Amino acid sequence: MASPSLIADAATGKSAAPVRGRSRRADQRPGQRARERRRNLWIYAFLLPTFVLYGMYTLYPMVASYWYSLVEWNGFTADQEFVGVANYEKVFADPQFWNSVKVTLIFMLIVAPLRVFGAFALAILLNSPKLPFTGFFRTVYFIPVVTTTAIVGVVMRFIFDPASGPIAGVLDLFGAGPVDLLGSSDTALMTAGVVYVWKFFGITLIYWLAALQTIPRDLYEAARIDGAGPLGVFRYITLPMLIPFLLIISVLTIEDCFHAFDLMQTMTAGGPFYSTEIVEIYIYRFAFAASIPQLGHASAAAVLFGLLVLVVVLMQAWATVASRRWGNRS
Amino acid sequence: MTRINRRHFMGGVGLAGLTGMLAACGGESAPPNPGGTGGGGGGGEGGTFTWWDHFGGLQDLHAQWAADEAERLGITIEYSYNEPGKATEALQLANQANSLPDIYSNVVGLPLPALVEAGWLSPITLSDEALARLPEDAFTDGITRLDGEIYGLPALSDRQYWGCTWFNSVIAEEIGFEGPKSYDELLAALKMIADDGTYAPMTLALGAAGRTRDQVDDLAQAGGFPGWQGLRYDTGEYEYHHDSYLNAIELLKEISDNGWLLPGTNSFQVPDARGRWAAGEIGFFIDGPWSPGGVRALNAEHVERMATSGELTPEGEELVITRGAPAPTWFVAGSTSDAEMASQIIETFTQDDYQAALATAMDQPPLNLDIVAEADVIDAYAWLVEDFKKRVFRAPQPQVRKIEVTEVQARQTPPSTDLGAIVQGYLGGDITDVRAELVKLSDAFSAALDAAIDDASGDGIDVSRADWEFADWQRGTDYTY
Structure with missing residues (x-):
């Protein structure tokens, strides 16, 4: 459809060339501008709740955390004594903090690849037009995602109960005896990781399924006409087309894997002996679980944790971009 | 009349919601104010x-x-x-x-x-x-x-101890053991239950670090530690590495290593452990005097089976416990x-x-312990309360002797790890040298106390480590100032 300015130019018989240099706004009639302003007003009106809620529940707590990390405050009193970077010094000097960082990173390294590549493999399978009941299977894999995490954690405690849980029953059949998967520091983190992957696998699966939908069907058809078999189609069509999605799905999943507080708190509460104490539980312990909370210390740990997540995501983004450039050169 | 289209409707709803939300969140947030009218508890005449x-x-x-x-x-x-x-x-x-x-x-x-x-x-x-x-x-x-x-307002008695040895009287009768008073008697009873093989010998809430800390503190005091929560009354020094602590922890370690704890105990929170105990298939459970009340909410039938022999001492010596003012x-x-x-x-x-x-x-x-004798309680609970009257003595408290001490207590931040976690780690095999960990714990508490004293002194408050010393304290007597 021609723009109003072009129509106007055609009506007056003027050349269109000079018009290109003029702003579109200048060509609009006052009525049109008023309508546009009203439309924009509605856009901002619809966006306002999001801005306000995001500001209240995301930006404000972040800014407040930075401030709290510089004060000594127990949360019971109104007294907030400014202590500069003393809280950061205490956090850095606390071996329990570094233990929680280590646990968090190990947990991420266990669960993120399982989620990204496991979900990818399953998405390929579920995307096959030959597979029956795909809708059913997709639903089945997504149901844990919409189940309340805290409830999952509590139920899993019963499932892994070494005295009477079903897992213990199965192990008993093989003569393995009672195995306390959540009560041993050797197995608790891995066990929690498996539950975490099961619980959140569906989100990554949906990402991959959405990515697979973006590959044009005619590419597949062309490849088959050219004689490509299933492996060839996967190797030369599917994989290259999905590489750009790998970055964003990996970043989203890794960032997600740093947040496992509700599941871990209900399953292990960070134990046994801090073996599953991720940074979020460390923060919670200082902020709420202590007889005299140390909100400054907890906030300093939270700020450092935020920076850690940022650094890991930036490193991963850099690695992905670098590898893509290297691939293009070669 | 103006027709409302979908956009107007949605926008109106959004703005109304936003307005409501802002109204709900708005208003000045006043700090708690004694006798004031700001927010908070909404009590009022007829309110x-x-x-x-x-x-x-x-x-x-x-x-x-x-x-x-x-x-x-x-x-x-x-x-x-x-x-x-x-x-x-x-x-x-x-x-x-x-x-x-x-x-x-x-x-x-x-x-x-x-x-x-x-x-x-x-x-x-x-x-x-x-x-x-x-x-x-x-x-x-x-x-x-x-x-x-x-x-x-105190409504509960301070004269109590928390490491009560509860046992299942039905199992005791069936297996043939008496309520243990010493560490060895407990170990012998647990071995009898284990050898019988019908029941699980024991469970604890080892996953609840705070509860484990309280119980080990109690066992250590019963075992002769001259103080409470690692702090010696006589010297005012932290000594979590005292032999009484080590003996109590080694008792739990031996029970754990012998496989006498119900599988899963290492990660049990209090409701987990008490729930299993209330099911009636476990011989022993260490818990506070409140255990029958908690069990009744879970399985009232088990309350009648509950028996106790009080709190263990290493050799079955006379139990002496000290607690602060109500x-x-x-x-x-x-x-x-x-x-x-x-x-x-x-x-x-x-x-x-x-x-x-x-x-x-x-x-x-x-608070009125005498009233228990007239109340409808199980024999074990009544016996326990009578035992409290005889065994629990008034402890010295620095803040009672000198109110300024509370300024330090308010500033004292607990160390990153605690006794309960150390016990859990030792029983689970994560810690091999428990004495070394307890020495570190003592040092950490001591450093935190020193830092709080320095902080308070810096604000002109007259306090020192000497305020925590009660050289005249004598075990087995009510301390008077």
Whole structure:
């Protein structure tokens, strides 16, 4: 459809060339501008709740955390004594903090690849037009995602109960005896990781399924006409087309894997002996679980944790971009 | 008439919602203000009073008590129970939201003067009748009273110990063991149960680090540690690495290594462990005197099977336990708008019928221990309370001798790790040299105390480590100042 300015130019018989240099706004009639302003007003009106809620529940707590990390405050009193970077010094000097960082990173390294590549493999399978009941299977894999995490954690405690849980029953059949998967520091983190992957696998699966939908069907058809078999189609069509999605799905999943507080708190509460104490539980312990909370210390740990997540995501983004450039050169 | 299209409708709803939300979130957030009118507890003449506590075994009693008192006083009382592990957090968040309940139980770690100064508490006004019902030493400056005003009401006895050896009397009779008094007797009984193979010998709440800490503190004191929670009364020094602590921990380690703990015990929280114990298939369970009350809520049948031999000592010696002055059980919020009415509600906790109901609930023993003998309780609970009267003595407390000490206590931050976690780590094999860990724990506590003293001294408060020394303290006697 021609723009109003072009129509106007055609009506007056003027050349269109000079018009290109003029702003579109200048060509609009006052009525049109008023309508546009009203439309924009509605856009901002619809966006306002999001801005306000995001500001209240995301930006404000972040800014407040930075401030709290510089004060000594127990949360019971109104007294907030400014202590500069003393809280950061205490956090850095606390071996329990570094233990929680280590646990968090190990947990991420266990669960993120399982989620990204496991979900990818399953998405390929579920995307096959030959597979029956795909809708059913997709639903089945997504149901844990919409189940309340805290409830999952509590139920899993019963499932892994070494005295009477079903897992213990199965192990008993093989003569393995009672195995306390959540009560041993050797197995608790891995066990929690498996539950975490099961619980959140569906989100990554949906990402991959959405990515697979973006590959044009005619590419597949062309490849088959050219004689490509299933492996060839996967190797030369599917994989290259999905590489750009790998970055964003990996970043989203890794960032997600740093947040496992509700599941871990209900399953292990960070134990046994801090073996599953991720940074979020460390923060919670200082902020709420202590007889005299140390909100400054907890906030300093939270700020450092935020920076850690940022650094890991930036490193991963850099690695992905670098590898893509290297691939293009070669 | 203007037609409303979808966009107008959605926009209107959005703006209305936003306006409502802003209105709900708006308004100045005033700090708790004793006697003030700012937010907080909404109590008022004929109004609604909120009551929060953390006594799991008293939920039915308190729900009924709240209903009865509401009717008597012509007000509304909203009673809520918070699980002990969450109660402090709930109050902390309520305070920050300026929504403290009018009446709440004492789970806040700060000493009384700090709570008063921060506006958490209103003075409690008790009638002469209520005061007459209480023991003479019910109120102590710095603990429940400040500048002549009562700020905390004790309703529970301080004369109790927490490491009670509960056993299943049916299993005991079937297997053939007596209630153990010494470490060796317990080990022998556990071995008998294990050899029989029908029942699990024992469980604990090892996943609850705080509960494990309390029990090991108690066992260590019973085993001869001259202090409480790692701090020696006589020298004022932390000594978690004292032999009494090591002996108590080694006892648990031996039980664990022999495979006598119910599988899963290493990660059990209190409800997990108590739930298994209440099922009736476990021989022993170490828990506080409140155990029958908690068990009754889970499986009333098991209460009758519960028996206790008190608290273990290494060789079966006479048990000596020390506890401080009666601690506040109940507070009235600084933000309540009717402290008088709130006081009227909580002074009913001094009545004999409440104390009797408390005894009957078999949770924490009532302030008036004598009333237990008349109450409908199991023999084991009655025996335990009689044992408390004989075995529990008054401990010295630095803040009672010198109120300025509370300034230090309010500034003292607990170390990153604690005794309960160390015990869990040792039993689970994560720690091999437990003495070394306990030395580190003592050093960490000592450093935290020194730092708090330095901080307070820097503010001109006259305190020193000597304030924690009670060289004249004698084990087995009530300390007097």
